[in-house]
Amino acid sequence: MPxxxxxxxxGRTMPQLGFxxxxxxxxxxxxxxxxxxxYRMADGAAFYANEREGGGGLRAxxxxxEAVFVTTxxxxxxxxxxxxxxxxxxxxxLLGLTHVDLALIHWPCPGQDRFVEAWRGLIRAREEGLxxxxxxxxxxxVDLDRIVGETGVVPVLNQIExxxxxxxxxxxxxxxxxxxxxxxxxPLGKGRAFDAPAIRAIADRTGASPAQVVIAWHxxxxxxxxxxxxxxxxxxxNLAAVDVALMAEDLAAxxxxxxxxxxxxxxxxxx
Numbered sequence: 001m002p003x004x005x006x007x008x009x010x011g012r013t014m015p016q017l018g019f020x021x022x023x024x025x026x027x028x029x030x031x032x033x034x035x036x037x038x039y040r041m042a043d044g045a046a047f048y049a050n051e052r053e054g055g056g057g058l059r060a061x062x063x064x065x066e067a068v069f070v071t072t073x074x075x076x077x078x079x080x081x082x083x084x085x086x087x088x089x090x091x092x093x094l095l096g097l098t099h100v101d102l103a104l105i106h107w108p109c110p111g112q113d114r115f116v117e118a119w120r121g122l123i124r125a126r127e128e129g130l131x132x133x134x135x136x137x138x139x140x141x142v143d144l145d146r147i148v149g150e151t152g153v154v155p156v157l158n159q160i161e162x163x164x165x166x167x168x169x170x171x172x173x174x175x176x177x178x179x180x181x182x183x184x185x186x187p188l189g190k191g192r193a194f195d196a197p198a199i200r201a202i203a204d205r206t207g208a209s210p211a212q213v214v215i216a217w218h219x220x221x222x223x224x225x226x227x228x229x230x231x232x233x234x235x236x237x238n239l240a241a242v243d244v245a246l247m248a249e250d251l252a253a254x255x256x257x258x259x260x261x262x263x264x265x266x267x268x269x270x271x
Contacts, residue, residue: 001242003040006224008156009179012133014069014102015041016219017242019235020185021048021225029229031057035068037235043159043226045073046091046108055095070097073137074122082262084121087264088130103131104159104248108143109271115139119147135159137185138267141174148178157181161264162223163189164199164214164257171244172221183224188214198253208244215241217254 005013018041021027021035027050031042035057042056051072058068072095078087088103103122108115122134136147137155148154158175162168162184175182193199202213204271211227215238218225227238 001039001077001108003239003242004219006222008133008181009137009154010133010156012101012156014157014181015039015132015226016224017041017100017215017239018043018069018224018226019238020228021045021050021054022185024048024050024228024230026230027051027053027081028057028060030061030235033232034235035063035233038239039235040067041069041071041176041226044073044091044095045071045075046078047073047075047086047106051091051094057096059096065097065145069101070095071102071104073104074118076109076112079105079109079112079118079216081117081121081124082221084118085125085128085130088122088125092130099130099132101132102135102157103133104137104157107138107265107270108136108140108267110143111271115143116147116150119153123151123153131205134179138270140267141171143153143267144174144180154178155180156224157183157225158222159183159185161186161262162218163187163263164193164196164217164254165189165259165261166254167221169260172223181224182222184218185226187218187227187238189261190263192263193257194260196257198257202246202250202253206244208241209237211238212241212244213246215245216244217251220246220251
């Protein structure tokens with residue numbers, strides 16, 4: 001089955017399933033391998049410090065530019081209008097691209113209280129053709145309300161930590177009400193739920209791996225999802241999760257796994 005696409009409120013679309021480059025050291029090799037496996041969305045960031053290598057992998061993959069959806073993110077030390085524009089330009093230089101398909105603010109950093117300025121910078125980046133679409137990452141409902149209230153521009157996407165132990169029901173409902181796509185980072189929750197009876201039972205019934213079950217759960221929720229792997233076979237396995245069909249009772253069973261556990265920082269406390 002082909003990877004489904006999700007529509008943004010700005011009229012653009014993105015593949016629902018892609019691959020992430022956080023902590024990927026051999027980004028050129030992994031990016032090329034992912035494209036050869038069939039992925040068409042690459043999620044990167046300035047903070048990952050591997051954009052030059054990732055760009056090399058994009059070129060080695062041999063696909064037309066318009067065939068691959070590329071994301072970058074503005075790091076916390078570039079909050080501010082001019083700084084955010086500069087960050088996107090710097091990422092483009094490293095990637096070897098004239099534009100990215102999506103530029104995000106990586107974290108709101110409420111302690112700095114400059115994310116509205118950074119958002120104005122991404123609006124400028126979009127207007128200047130540096131980014132086709134713009135969004136945010138790790139933003140809370142209060143942060144979303146503020147940037148929209150002060151600029152009138154709604155992000156197309158909010159990338160948040162989301163996995164069976166942290167399903168983010170309230171924030172996903174907020175996104176739906178605002179027309180914002182939810183994208184899941186650390187979507188496998190570092191495998192903490194893989195041995196849960198609910199996941200194992202679904203895996204046994206479908207013949208899928210626990211990782212595929214969890215990725216299929218994200219897809220069934222309507223989330224975009226960016227699992228990470230450096231292994232060619234695991235990349236292919238993750239992509240094959242689009243063929244795993246879950247039933248309503250599967251979703252209900254996975255919903256019981258919520259614990260509120262975070263694998264990463266609390267957005268209210270970082271920065």
